[in-house]
Amino acid sequence: MRKILAVLLLGVGLLLAAGCGSDDDDDGGAAGTTTAAASCDKGSLELVNPGQLTIGTDNPAFPPWFEGTKEFDPWDPTTEPTKKGYEQETAYAIAEKLGFSDAEVKWTVVPFNQSFRPGPKKFDFDINQISYLPERATAVDFSDSYYDVEQAIVTVEGSKIADAGSIADLKDAKLGAQIGTTSLEAINETIQPSSEPSVYDTNNDAISALKAKQIDGIVVDFPTALYMSAVQLDNGKVVGRLAADGSEYFGVVLEKDSPLTECVNEAIQKIKDDGTLDELEQKWLAGSAPVLN
Numbered sequence: 001m002r003k004i005l006a007v008l009l010l011g012v013g014l015l016l017a018a019g020c021g022s023d024d025d026d027d028g029g030a031a032g033t034t035t036a037a038a039s040c041d042k043g044s045l046e047l048v049n050p051g052q053l054t055i056g057t058d059n060p061a062f063p064p065w066f067e068g069t070k071e072f073d074p075w076d077p078t079t080e081p082t083k084k085g086y087e088q089e090t091a092y093a094i095a096e097k098l099g100f101s102d103a104e105v106k107w108t109v110v111p112f113n114q115s116f117r118p119g120p121k122k123f124d125f126d127i128n129q130i131s132y133l134p135e136r137a138t139a140v141d142f143s144d145s146y147y148d149v150e151q152a153i154v155t156v157e158g159s160k161i162a163d164a165g166s167i168a169d170l171k172d173a174k175l176g177a178q179i180g181t182t183s184l185e186a187i188n189e190t191i192q193p194s195s196e197p198s199v200y201d202t203n204n205d206a207i208s209a210l211k212a213k214q215i216d217g218i219v220v221d222f223p224t225a226l227y228m229s230a231v232q233l234d235n236g237k238v239v240g241r242l243a244a245d246g247s248e249y250f251g252v253v254l255e256k257d258s259p260l261t262e263c264v265n266e267a268i269q270k271i272k273d274d275g276t277l278d279e280l281e282q283k284w285l286a287g288s289a290p291v292l293n
Helices: 002-038 086-097 182-191 203-211 222-232 261-273 276-284
Strands: 053-057 105-109 140-142 151-156 175-178 198-200 217-221 236-242 253-255
Touching: 053 086, 086 105, 086 261, 086 276, 151 182, 151 203, 151 222, 175 182, 175 203, 182 217, 182 236, 198 203, 203 217, 203 222, 217 222, 222 236, 261 276
Parallel strands: 053 105, 175 198, 175 217
Antiparallel strands: 140 253, 151 217, 151 236
16 A cells, blocks of 8 residues: 555656646746747848848938938938938837848838738838828738827918817818828818818828818828928918827838737837937927817
């Protein structure tokens, strides 16, 4: 009987030992996480063009998001990248955390509305004031936020909405926005004007319409509104901002299920933690306008 008991105790001991081995395997899982993190080493990244980081954005690209030496075209091979502008500097900061030198960063033109369409991409990631939306995320990957968004209304002095102090004051306005943007959604869902908004392929087209008095105002993200009113419009004015609930943010876009997504998220977290994004926001995106309720 004692021999039987001893054998049973030995078996229990072996089972416990096996359980401890299982815990070691769990620790090995943590090591596996380390291995996964190691896959973010530059040499392990799966890239569209080996040896270089290919970044997409629209053409033209405007301040304060981009500044270049030839019509704000940072991808133009005849010009040197300026590394100026919130998104351009953010893109290079992400690239640096991924291990790429400035010379290894290459730009490619991607129209805004094509960046989040389904299918293979010619870029490793795209940065172009693209707001995360669940429906967009069914077709592409979005990174974590590199900028939390507010929408704003731009007009010119003397227009019918120049002195608007509330959303109700915009009800009879003819507003415009770029196709496929959350700015257009803000018109339809938040402002809900009595007339249908005008939709444009680019913000440049919307600016032309405003100058021609075909519309009363344009809805864009707040930093773009500041630039439009100060530079692109004569007597431009930011009427106000729409109250943000914190749910809208800009993320970089990657091909669906890209193995690079988590690496980009790690890089974004690093430039948040070291203060880079805060510094860039103060440098490029500072400004004020009333909130319209």
